[in-house]
Amino acid sequence: MVSEAMSRIDETHDPKRRSWVASANGHPDFPIQNLPLGVVSPPGGAPRAGVAIGDRILDLPALLAAGLLSGEAARAAAAADGATLNALLGLGAGPRRALRTQLSALLAEGSAERGRVEPCLHAAADCALHLPARIGDYTDFYVGIHHATNVGRVFRPDNPLLPNYKHVPIGYHGRASSIVPSGTPIRRPNGQRPRPEGPSFGPCERLDYELELGLWIGPGNDLGAPIPIGEAASHIAGYCLLNDWSARDIQAWEYQPLGPFLAKSFASTISPWIITPEALAPFRAAQPPRPEGDPQPLPYLLDAADQAEGGLDLALEVLLATPGMREKGLPPHRLARSSARHMYWTAAQMVAHHSSNGCNLRPGDLLGSGTLSAPDPEGCGSLLETTRGWQQPVRLASGEERRALEDGDEILLLARAERQGCTSIGFGECRGCVLPAHGS
Ligand code: CA
Numbered sequence: 001m002v003s004e005a006m007s008r009i010d011e012t013h014d015p016k017r018r019s020w021v022a023s024a025n026g027h028p029d030f031p032i033q034n035l036p037l038g039v040v041s042p043p044g045g046a047p048r049a050g051v052a053i054g055d056r057i058l059d060l061p062a063l064l065a066a067g068l069l070s071g072e073a074a075r076a077a078a079a080a081d082g083a084t085l086n087a088l089l090g091l092g093a094g095p096r097r098a099l100r101t102q103l104s105a106l107l108a109e110g111s112a113e114r115g116r117v118e119p120c121l122h123a124a125a126d127c128a129l130h131l132p133a134r135i136g137d138y139t140d141f142y143v144g145i146h147h148a149t150n151v152g153r154v155f156r157p158d159n160p161l162l163p164n165y166k167h168v169p170i171g172y173h174g175r176a177s178s179i180v181p182s183g184t185p186i187r188r189p190n191g192q193r194p195r196p197e198g199p200s201f202g203p204c205e206r207l208d209y210e211l212e213l214g215l216w217i218g219p220g221n222d223l224g225a226p227i228p229i230g231e232a233a234s235h236i237a238g239y240c241l242l243n244d245w246s247a248r249d250i251q252a253w254e255y256q257p258l259g260p261f262l263a264k265s266f267a268s269t270i271s272p273w274i275i276t277p278e279a280l281a282p283f284r285a286a287q288p289p290r291p292e293g294d295p296q297p298l299p300y301l302l303d304a305a306d307q308a309e310g311g312l313d314l315a316l317e318v319l320l321a322t323p324g325m326r327e328k329g330l331p332p333h334r335l336a337r338s339s340a341r342h343m344y345w346t347a348a349q350m351v352a353h354h355s356s357n358g359c360n361l362r363p364g365d366l367l368g369s370g371t372l373s374a375p376d377p378e379g380c381g382s383l384l385e386t387t388r389g390w391q392q393p394v395r396l397a398s399g400e401e402r403r404a405l406e407d408g409d410e411i412l413l414l415a416r417a418e419r420q421g422c423t424s425i426g427f428g429e430c431r432g433c434v435l436p437a438h439g440s
Contacts, residue, residue: 036276089218090363140260150384217237271413313339
């Protein structure tokens with residue numbers, strides 16, 4: 001039987017397809033098989049929709065104005081009018097796929113339209129990258145089971161996972177206003193830090209990162225009308241990387257009983273390109289079977305097709321560059337290598353669960369996966385885990401040590417989809433450098 005995802009593999013995924021944009025061929029992130037969507041400002045120009053191709057960005061409004069798109073693809077590009085992609089995301093898979101098909105043909109080697117497409121390209125290095133959508137709501141889940149176990153072990157060594165974990169996809173409502181695109185500096189938050197003599201207000205002393213995947217919501221649902229699990233995947237318009245910066249000392253003091261608040265809401269960084277489900281079709285994976293003895297998901301979260309191909313085979317990486325390393329010309333230090341396969345719940349299960357009470361999801365809403373740690377010590381998606389609760393510092397080639405992030409430290413998240421017989425694609429960068437706290 002040909003699975004649904006495999007049936008969606010078409011000529012746009014053909015590893016033999018090359019682009020006349022020479023830098024796209026062999027590009028680690030943006031070969032012609034990717035074609036991610038974003039919002040960019042070319043030099044002196046207003047923000048507009050763009051598509052990454054090699055080290056160039058295709059200007060979607062310019063392409064549309066040149067009459068190079070037709071039918072559903074033209075409808076998709078027209079919806080991307082202005083500085084956000086919300087309306088395009090809301091159109092769902094049909095127009096998005098039509099756009100991909102026409103873009104791929106226009107950019108492929110041998111395209112008769114090369115001469116007309118070429119003037120619609122900008123050098124990516126000259127463009128500013130923005131958030132791709134106006135994020136109405138942001139929810140952060142906790143589906144990385146090894147992270148949940150590692151964190152739980154610090155508090156409950158014998159019973160690290162709480163009893164609800166394997167029944168319900170845990171999440172909390174995050175803050176949308178402080179989500180920033182890659183490259184935006186992150187100001188260390190001030191807050192209440194616990195002290196034996198009582199809390200004191202000042203700069204966070206345990207600043208951390210979290211390696212996460214972000215999910216962009218597509219069409220979404222009306223208030224009161226849940227999305228069935230079998231339809232949930234069609235409401236995911238794409239993926240990005242997400243760094244859920246975390247102030248652990250502030251978090252430890254404030255989180256009871258209502259969960260994270262100011263320890264998280266000061267900033268979250270995302271990679272600015274929306275990697276579409278179409279681009280990721282060759283990299284779908286079966287959801288790993290639950291270990292013996294784990295409960296089956298309740299029926300509203302269980303769908304055979306989702307279990308068969310609702311996972312994603314994505315290699316994830318965290319890199320750290322400190323001022324000391326930069327001074328000595330040292331390359332970034334790899335803090336962790338993990339994978340999106342360590343999700344206990346699928347993206348579709350997150351969507352179905354989120355809407356199961358009737359809560360409406362809207363185009364451009366963002367869901368975070370939660371920290372995706374691997375089960376091994378080299379796969380920890382946060383410093384809290386890497387340092388075993390701040391006990392074991394990370395030693396760097398510069399001679400520096402880190403338990404928590406210091407001012408001037410830069411965290412870079414990367415994601416890469418690879419499979420034999422397919423052209424690899426990447427997500428681009430999710431980068432942020434820590435600035436000193438306000439007033440210090
Ligand atoms: Ca998180």
